[in-house]
Amino acid sequence: MFKNMATKRKHVVAATEEITDNSADILNKHASDDGRDDEGFSDTTDSEESVYSGLEDEEDTSDEEPEDESDEENEDRDADGRSEGEGVAPRDETESTPSGSAAADQVPQTDEYEHDSSDEEDIRNTVGNIPMEWYREYPHIGYDILGRRLIKPKKGDELDEFLNKVDDPDYWRTVTNKLTGQNVVLSKEDLDLINNIQRSRNPMGSETMFQPWIEYFTNETMIHPVTAHPAQKRSFIPSKWEKLKVGQMVHAIKMGWMKPPKVPDSDEEEKEEPEEEQPTYFNIWKDDEEPEITRRYRQHIPAPKMSLPGHEESYNPPSEYLLTEDEEKKWQEQEPEDRRLKFLPQKYSSLRLVPGFARFIQERFERCLDLYLCPRQKKIRMNVNPEDLIPKLPKPKELQPFPTTQSVIYRGHEGIVRCISVEPSGQWLASGCDDKTVRLWEVATGRCMKTLQMGEKVKSLAWNPNPALCLVAVVLEQSVVVVNPGLGDKLIVSNTDTVVAAFQPPQEEAAGKKVPVEWELCTGKEHQSGFRLRMKHPKEVSYVTWHGKGDYLATVMPKGDSMSVLIHQLSKRRSQNPFSKSKGLVQKVAFHPIRPYLFVATQRYVRVYNLLKQELTKKLMTNCKWVSSMAVHPGGDNVIVGSYDSRLSWFDLDLSTKPYNTLRHHKKAIRQVCYHRKYPLFASASDDGSLIVCHGMVYNDLLQNPLIVPVKVLKGHVTTGGLSVLDCEFHPTQPWVFSSGADATIRLYT
Structure with a gap:
């Protein structure tokens, strides 16, 4: 048949x-x-x-x-x-x-x-x-x-x-x-x-559709019946689930979402000759064209396919797939649901030596349980090309100019050069070292013009940004010294001394008012060496920075508690404490280049204060464990933050308090970050011996996001004692960058 x-x-x-x-x-x-x-x-x-x-x-x-x-x-x-x-x-x-x-x-x-x-x-x-x-x-x-x-x-x-x-x-x-x-x-x-x-009927005809009923159980009452349990309730009560399903289908038919198939008229006489009948065609791809609402009512979700066997399931697997004794012991101690493999890979010399799978029945039973007990849900997967998700960045050649080559090496220090600062015109460079000296260099020639003996280790220094003044603020242990290096135009040098000496002390302050900083005028040999003012602090000072106009400078005392940040006014020789409470261990501070804002960076947050309104404006979430450095864009709307966990975070103040972009190009701690004043460049110095220069274009259009592209990795410093590049700063007018390191050198990249 x-x-x-x-x-x-x-x-x-x-x-x-x-x-x-x-x-x-x-x-x-x-x-x-x-x-x-x-x-x-x-x-x-x-x-x-x-x-x-x-x-x-x-x-x-x-x-x-x-x-x-x-x-x-x-x-x-x-x-x-x-x-x-x-x-x-x-x-x-x-x-x-x-x-x-x-x-x-x-x-x-x-x-x-x-x-x-x-x-x-x-x-x-x-x-x-x-x-x-x-x-x-x-x-x-x-x-x-x-x-x-x-x-x-x-x-x-x-x-x-x-x-x-x-x-x-x-x-x-x-x-x-x-x-x-x-x-x-x-x-x-x-x-x-x-x-x-x-005609959509049974191909073999309706005669063979139903087989004759075989009565396995007689209808006569038996003395010892096969089953004596009473009839169950579900055998004569309609199913509730079928009622709900039928109700949904009826509602779909009423709303026109589902159309029932047309039933051919059974009374129609069949014609003997098939050529007189009109042919009927069926679309075998009807399920693909079925509307989504009809598919949802059908709710047919195929069972997930089992994963194909891998090399570890072979009877003669490679040696790397076999577990060692320690791995096998660890596998035995794990719970069955926590094991990566449901079996132990074993090696046999031939297929005839492979025994039967001991867990075959249990595995099949668990598979059957998963098929009819586990709920299924359809998930729509998006077929996205991974290359489309990567932003199309311009080539580095299109983003020139930026520093690419090491041009000048400044040698002369005998210890770790911790800080550098460039004069506003770009002609002179100041550097502070652990050998208790401050050296002044000529940028173009690399010649050391003057060496100042400070008597203590130099932790930070900053050149006054006002081109009419020739002053450098140097941070020692517990004091900040303002030095006139005496370089450049003699008229500017003399005018600077005149401005410093023209100070007239104010009337005595009210009794009981605490003065956190003591100002001293340097005389004698210190004055001849170029020292002009000394500000003594109660705790150790770690950082100093100038305001854009050159009359104010801020210092950081990490252990000063409520006096961690102090603002000093040079013209009036007075200091003030802007905060009454400590918000954490302060790392860096910076003035806004245009607005009266003060940026204060603690270990994990950067707070922006309005000095006029004396209130907190924003609190930036750095997502870092320990902030090491901070720099403000010349436009004032963007901030970059470096951390000891090798992250550089770019913040757009108009966009959000969370990082707009996070760069993880460095392998070790980031020591310093800086912006260029004119070119769309920023750099980061790290202990891995590299100085990474990035292109950071900020647009005037608020709808256009900043363009951040790494363009060059500069290397040259030698790692000494786990430290490498400690400070970096751009030239004020040229696309050059300076870096100082633990190898007692300063390098210029052009």
């Missing part, structure tokens, strides 16, 4: 492909001369067709035979020394061809269903599932299982086709098998099968 069903299925597929809208030409074919005579034998006009594995051909009405076929076959015979078909004697071109009953005697009749089976396709033509149009220009149609060519059956012209259409009563039900070129006459059962498929 299965054999016949498989054979019918093949003919039905061939028949349905050739059905057209015209009922008279439902099963029309192009040109096929294969048929059967009344006696059931086929007439072959050429013995070479016997090579075609027993396929019958109709008698051809034309007497012409292509010479190409015979020539090609003769070449094959000459090459092989025999004919293509086994058991078939070679034949000369001039040999006469038997016909009629003589041909039937020579060619045995074979069953065309001989090679059919219920689980495999037709093996007479082994070309596979390919377009048969590829053999259109060839004399053969494929190859059999032995590799021999299958010669195409002869075809007649249009006149023969018309005569067959008129004379043959079974012409309308004859189809052509594309794989073999055979003509097959469909039986009544095949036609019924096609009609049932077109």
